[in-house]
Amino acid sequence: MKRSIATVCLSGTLPDKLEAAASAGFDGVEIFENDLLTFEGSAKEAGWLACDMGLSVDLFQPFRDFEAMPEPQRARNLDRAERKFDTMQALGASMVLVCSNVQPHAIDDPARAAADLHEMAERAHRRGLQVGYEALAWGTHVNRWRQAWEVVQAAGHPALGLILDSFHTLSLGDDLRGLAETVPAEKLFFLQLADAPRLSMDVLSWSRHHRCFPGQGELPVAGFLREVMRAGYAGPLSLEIFNDEFRGAPSRRTARDALRSLIWLEEQAGLSTLPALPGLHGVEFVEFALDHAAREAMGRFVSRIGFRKAGTHRSKDVELWRNGGASLVLNAEPDSAAAERFALHGPGVCALALRVDDPARALARAEALRCPVWTERRGKDESELPGIRAPDGLLIHLVRDTAWEGDFAIGDGAPGALLGVDHVAQAVTPDMMDSLALFLRSVFGLEPEPLLELPDPYGLIRSRAFSDAARRVRVPVNVSESARTSTGRFVSATAGAGVHHIAFRCADIFAALEGAPPLLDIPANYYEDLDARLGLDAAELARLAKREFLLDRDAQGHLFRHAYTPAFQERFFLEVLQRDPGYDGYGAANAPVRMAAQRARPPAGWT
Structure with a gap:
């Protein structure tokens, strides 16, 4: 279907917005009136600019506070409509959006509203234009689509139809039941789509500041779209998003996210098919971008929790380090994507490898x-490691099995107690949160877990984990408005975003970290509180305190034992954890203690 986007979704000037929409691959745009008012050329020139970029102008909007107004405002509104029709014809737009009146002195008379819209539609019809009427969720007398349809039906003009907006319907807890049986398909003039997180606030503020693209929020937009299509709608699928972060984000990135959200939504609504979601079998390895000095320091760092060098790459300056089932790739190859990332950001995670059932299908879905x-440069007979770039630049390799290990000259092996990677957390700037959420959800099928707010000693961190149903891949995403917080420090260090926390699971944390130096200095007050809250066995509590391990317990009594390292060169830190079967969290209750401890001087053995 034809795909469109409202210019209000994007940052910048009108030419910036049109260029971003065209470069992303949209077919058309809704021109928001404010964008035209600030354009330095004429409406005709704006229309030419859109046309030259291959974009149709599908809608001009909004026309506010029109229907059911007392005289002389009614006459002035009709004159205003004629002026806007002039603008539309210059733009090349054939339809105007009229949103339901929000003025307190609008007359509560559906018949009067219908008569006014009939008159406006008649004037539009003489010019070959159409009028679409939309129920605003905060309209004074019309705020639901059924009310809007009753007005349109009573007006009875062929140039007047209904515009549906997913946010205005779903934010009120309404649905489209009866649409197909009530509204003729030819009267469904236009469709606007938006998602949003579920928030407790007035609907106007919610709409103006917190909308997001489908797949980034929590509203049932796919079901909404299915009902519209069942009713016979045949127009564009258009996005209309008001979002404070989007207004300041790069317009091209936002436009790419927007198109990705529509492609995903079409699949979810059954309008198109994509290559199936990959079957995920865990994180195969974590790759770090380093130079020789940083790699030597990194080797010392990870060896303290039991990692050992297991092999060297046959053709590249890359080392493989292992502890049991956990693998780390330390990449100091000068001619590589890792080298580019190191030059920009310093030492840090540059790639993850996910084990999937079919890398080719997963790659096709991503494309x-x-x-x-x-695709990284590879030597003769070396494994192909196809990769996908995440919105923050992280490279995600797709592997089916352990064939990639053949690229390394493996030594005597690296026994250890770690079972593998449990989760990989990313620190992002506020404007990247929605982009990364959509990427993880649409490409890999990772669904969002409940949002957590974690107190840092210098601010507040919002954390949301994304995971597959089997919990084989878990990606907590952390964001803070303050650069002073722990998350803020890691974001600053990587110039925008980065993996800042890698957690490894084990069957017995005491055995896994036997012989390791103390990881963090945990205050005695923590263990006193733990005893008071959980009433632990005295021997268990003493073991935890001696090793300075942390513990959490869920409502069902399942335990979670874990320990963190200090940060490596202020870029990332590691965690070793032991989950009881049934524990599904991340030890969030201990996050404030961990963050405070990481800001203190590292224990002996880590400096």
Whole structure:
């Protein structure tokens, strides 16, 4: 279907917005009136600019506070409509959006509203234009689509139809039941789509500041779209998003996210098919971008929790380090994507490898969702590691099995107690949170877990984990408005975003970290509180305190024992954890203690 986007979704000037929409691959745009008012050319020139970029102008909007107004405002509104029709014809737009009146002195008379819209539609019809009427969720007398349809039906003009908006319907807890049986398909003039997180606030503020693209929020937009299509709608699928972060984000990135969200939504609503979601089998390895000095320091760092060098790459300056089932790749190859990332950001995680059931299918899905792909230079007979670029630049390799290990000259092995990677957390700037959420959800099928707010000694961190149903891949995403917080420090260090926390699971944390130096200095007050809250066995509490391990317990009594390292060169830190079967969290209750301890001087053995 034709895909469109409202210019209000994007940052910048009108030419910036049109260029971003065109470069992302949209077919058309809704021109928001404010964007035209600040354009330095004429309406005709704006229309030419859109046309030159291959974009149709599908809608001009909004026309506010029109229907059911007392005289002389009614006459002035009709004159205003004629002026806007002039603008539309210059733009090349054939339809105007009229949103339901929000003025307190609007007359509560559906018949009067219908008569006014009939008159406006008649004037539009003489010019070959159409009028679409939309129920605003905060309209004074009309705020639901059924009310809007009753007005349109009573007006009875062929140039007047209904505009549906997913946010205005779903934010009120309404639905589209009866649409197909009530509204003729030819009267469904236009469709606007938006998602949003579920928030407790007035609907106007919610709409103006917190909308997001489908797949980034919590509203049932796919079901909404299915009902519209069942009713016979045949127009564009258009996005209309008001979002404070989007207004300041790069317009091209936002436009790419927007198109990805529509492609994903079409799949969810059954309008199109994509290559199936990959079957995920865990994180195969974590790759770090380093130079020789940083790699030597990194080797010392990870060896303290039991990692050992297991092999060297046959053709590249890359080392493989292992502890049991956990693998780390330390990449100091000068001619590589890792080297580029190191030059920009310093030492840090540059790539993850996910084990999937079919790398080719996973790559095809990512390409269909407009994700950039990457193929690293490889030597003769070396494994191919196809990769996808995440919105923050992180490279995600796709592997089916352990064939990639053949690229390394493996030594005597690296026994250890770690079972593998439990989760990989990313620190992002506020404007990247929604982009990364959509990427993880649409490409890999990772669904969001409940949002957590974690107190840092210098601010507040919002954390949301994304995971598959089997919990084989878990990606907590952390964001803070303050650069002083722990998350803020890691974001600053990587110039925008980065993996800042890698957690490894084990069957017995005491055995796994036997012989390791103390990881963090945990205050005695923590263990006193733990005893008071949980009433632990005295021997268990003493073991935890001696090793300075942390513990959490869920409502069902399942335990979670874990320990963190200090940060490596202020870029990332590691965690070793032991989950009881049934424990599904991340030890969030201990996050404030961990963050405070990491700001203190590292214990002996880590400096």
